Amino acid sequence: xxxxxxxxxxxxxxxxxxxxxxxxxxxxxxxxxxxxxxxxxxxxxxxxxxxxxxxxxxxxxxxxxxxxxxxxxxxxxxxxxxxxxxxxxxxxxxxxxxxxxxxxxxxxxxxxxxxxxxxxxxxxxxxxxxxxxxxxxxxxxxxxxxxxxxxxxxxxxxxxxxxxxxxxxxxxxxxxxxxxxxxxxxxxxxxxxxxxxxxxxxxxxxxxxxxxxxxxxxxxxxxxxxxxxxxxxxxxxxxxxxxxxxxxxxxxxxxxxxxxxxxxxxxxxxxxxxxxxxxxxxxxxxxxxxxxxxxxxxxxxxxxxxxxxxxxxxxxxxxxxxxxxxxxxxxxxxxxxxxxxxxxxxxxxxxxxxxxxxxxxxxxxxxxxxxxxxxxxxxx
Amino acid sequence: xxxxxxxxxxxxxxxxxxxxxxxxxxxxxxxxxxxxxxxxxxxxxxxxxxxxxxxxxxxxxxxxxxxxxxxxxxxxxxxxxxxxxxxxxxxxxxxxxxxxxxxxxxxxxxxxxxxxxxxxxxxxxxxxxxxxxxxxxxxxxxxxxxxxxxxxxxxxxxxxxxxxxxxxxxxxxxxxxxxxxxxxxxxxxxxxxxxxxxxxxxxxxxxxxxxxxxxxxxxxxxxxxxxxxxxxxxxxxxxxxxxxxxxxxxxxxxxxxxxxxxxxxxxxxxxxxxxxxxxxxxxxxxxxxxxxxxxxxxxxxxxxxxxxxxxxxx
Numbered sequence: 001x002x003x004x005x006x007x008x009x010x011x012x013x014x015x016x017x018x019x020x021x022x023x024x025x026x027x028x029x030x031x032x033x034x035x036x037x038x039x040x041x042x043x044x045x046x047x048x049x050x051x052x053x054x055x056x057x058x059x060x061x062x063x064x065x066x067x068x069x070x071x072x073x074x075x076x077x078x079x080x081x082x083x084x085x086x087x088x089x090x091x092x093x094x095x096x097x098x099x100x101x102x103x104x105x106x107x108x109x110x111x112x113x114x115x116x117x118x119x120x121x122x123x124x125x126x127x128x129x130x131x132x133x134x135x136x137x138x139x140x141x142x143x144x145x146x147x148x149x150x151x152x153x154x155x156x157x158x159x160x161x162x163x164x165x166x167x168x169x170x171x172x173x174x175x176x177x178x179x180x181x182x183x184x185x186x187x188x189x190x191x192x193x194x195x196x197x198x199x200x201x202x203x204x205x206x207x208x209x210x211x212x213x214x215x216x217x218x219x220x221x222x223x224x225x226x227x228x229x230x231x232x233x234x235x236x237x238x239x240x241x242x243x244x245x246x247x248x249x250x251x252x253x254x255x256x257x258x259x260x261x262x263x264x265x266x267x268x269x270x271x272x273x274x275x276x277x278x279x280x281x282x283x284x285x286x287x288x289x290x291x292x293x294x295x296x297x298x299x300x301x302x303x304x305x306x307x308x309x310x311x312x313x314x315x316x317x318x319x320x321x322x323x324x325x326x327x328x329x330x331x332x333x334x335x336x337x338x339x340x341x342x343x344x345x346x347x348x349x350x351x352x353x354x355x356x357x358x359x360x361x362x363x364x365x366x367x368x369x370x371x372x373x374x375x376x377x378x379x380x
Numbered sequence: 381x382x383x384x385x386x387x388x389x390x391x392x393x394x395x396x397x398x399x400x401x402x403x404x405x406x407x408x409x410x411x412x413x414x415x416x417x418x419x420x421x422x423x424x425x426x427x428x429x430x431x432x433x434x435x436x437x438x439x440x441x442x443x444x445x446x447x448x449x450x451x452x453x454x455x456x457x458x459x460x461x462x463x464x465x466x467x468x469x470x471x472x473x474x475x476x477x478x479x480x481x482x483x484x485x486x487x488x489x490x491x492x493x494x495x496x497x498x499x500x501x502x503x504x505x506x507x508x509x510x511x512x513x514x515x516x517x518x519x520x521x522x523x524x525x526x527x528x529x530x531x532x533x534x535x536x537x538x539x540x541x542x543x544x545x546x547x548x549x550x551x552x553x554x555x556x557x558x559x560x561x562x563x564x565x566x567x568x569x570x571x572x573x574x575x576x577x578x579x580x581x582x583x584x585x586x587x588x589x590x591x592x593x594x595x596x597x598x599x600x601x602x603x604x605x606x607x608x609x610x611x612x613x614x615x616x617x618x619x620x621x622x623x624x625x626x627x628x629x630x631x632x633x634x635x636x637x638x639x640x641x642x643x644x645x646x647x648x649x650x651x652x653x654x655x656x657x658x659x660x661x662x663x664x665x666x667x668x669x670x671x672x673x674x675x676x677x678x679x680x681x682x683x684x685x686x687x688x689x690x691x692x693x694x
Contacts, residue, residue: 224630317634319652340533
């Protein structure tokens with residue numbers, strides 16, 4: 001068979017080339033639509049899912065708050081002031097319609113003290129409730145404007161203050177920043193380790209695969225609570241040791257996922273073709289097989305983020321969280337829980353924040369999974 | 381099959397041994413002595429440490445510890461939480477409370493989850509299904525300690541329906557009332573998990589051939605689903621329920637703290653904070669053992685339900 005050599009091609013003048021279909025019009029038309037790539041396709045499907053899109057908007061909003069929120073007011077996250085402890089929330093416009101107006105009900109006060117400006121400064125009493133006489137003393141419950149009461153009339157703490165007089169809004173924003181940062185770092189590391197480990201195990205198979213998967217199984221058998229506890233006991237509290245504690249066991253599920261993907265794709269024809277052309281193992285793994293798994297990897301990462309946020313709060317709750325004064329959502333929640341019955345707003349805001357964050361991330365990752373892999377749709 | 385079981389059990393004990401070794405080393409290498417009581421003179425502390433073999437190298441300490449655990453069932457003695465009570469006894473006293481709450485919460489979540497899952501599958505893409513799927517997303521996402529705070533504040537503090545904290549001395553109905561909130565807080569997650577899983581399973585089996593056959597012989601959709609599809613989904617359901625136990629046990633760590641329940645979770649936190657090393661090790665071993673046992677049971681039940689997995693493992 002004659003094989004044309006590029007360098008020794010016979011010179012044929014250009015005029016000699018003639019269109020085969022010369023004379024008749026070419027019947028097939030150009031595509032009027034543009035080709036749709038993998039990501040664009042996924043994007044279109046994702047946008048149809050309203051719940052996921054709104055979840056994404058909420059997540060972006062929380063990220064925005066976590067970055068810029070602390071600079072919305074002038075309080076620092078660690079500005080302590082014993083004169084303004086446990087102030088209820090007060091928000092400029094909403095206070096006029098009775099929500100977040102900085103009032104609190106003080107129970108069992110003596111009626112004869114109410115007129116004493118030393119005890120109740122001018123204008124601090126909003127309402128007197130439940131007048132009664134007990135043991136010949138007139139008692140009542142007083143609804144007071146706590147800001148006037150403590151002499152901080154000009155201040156607005158949007159989410160109130162905690163037991164050290166620190167502004168909770170600033171702490172919430174900073175806390176969500178810290179929590180998101182821990183989650184992002186942990187998930188990023190988990191996915192990276194998982195990809196490399198799973199790719200090697202899945203690609204080489206055989207003995208390598210067996211040994212690597214046994215190691216996975218042994219590490220996976222360690223209970224998460226125990227591993228995290230030991231790790232933080234050993235390395236002390238801090239962002240680094242919490243992230244490490246989340247990584248130790250976290251990468252295994254990603255590794256399993258990637259391994260399964262490799263087992264599925266490595267015997268496809270295009271891989272065989274690339275191998276026949278002499279492509280090296282590394283290029284085969286990362287350029288030819290791995291890109292097939294990009295959808296599941298992104299979905300997996302988004303599923304892992306709420307898990308990491310949850311684990312961080314969980315550790316904070318059992319006393320293995322960040323060191324004071326650095327806040328995280330878990331630290332705020334566990335601090336608030338201690339005074340739940342007296343100052344419920346200190347639990348309410350972090351609880352709302354973590355719930356919204358977790359729900360949004362779950363909806364978002366569901367939408368991503370449906371978008372990248374429509375066959376999985378509906379299997380929540 | 382027997383060989384498979386024996387293999388798995390041996391593997392479990394090897395893993396347990398590794399975990400115990402690591403736990404022992406980490407806990408013993410922690411800064412701060414067990415006996416750092418400023419009121420005691422140094423000579424007494426030295427004597428106490430010598431009695432507990434704390435002055436010897438780590439490896440020798442570990443030898444003594446293993447000897448004590450295996451030969452005499454002696455897990456060390458608690459130092460601070462309950463002074464001079466054997467750690468094992470402290471644990472045994474508290475395990476029933478923790479287990480009781482966990483098992484109750486799983487027991488109530490199972491029928492509820494099955495009911496919701498079946499309803500969602502039968503009314504697929506109708507209002508009921510959508511409501512249930514919203515509930516599932518919320519229950520799966522929101523952590524159990526947020527539910528616990530909410531229940532404690534609304535049901536116990538505002539409405540005064542239940543006691544605010546657990547009452548360990550109460551008996552009868554009152555005892556159940558004081559356990560109701562922690563059980564509820566722990567049950568939301570498992571309910572949602574079972575619902576989601578069962579709905580997925582049922583929706584998938586609706587189109588299978590045996591369902592067509594069931595309808596051909598005159599059953600309507602509900603009858604066919606409950607009698608045939610549901611039974612088919614029951615076996616794989618066990619493999620969702622058993623691992624949930626570990627999750628619930630982990631979640632109950634926090635719940636126990638919120639409701640002041642004198643369970644295992646409480647002493648784990650306290651013993652870490654108080655440097656009560658023998659007790660910490662004992663609690664960590666307990667948690668490891670429970671989670672390893674769950675994995676073992678899941679593996680074995682997979683083997684029994686689906687023989688293909690057993691063959692693969694050989």
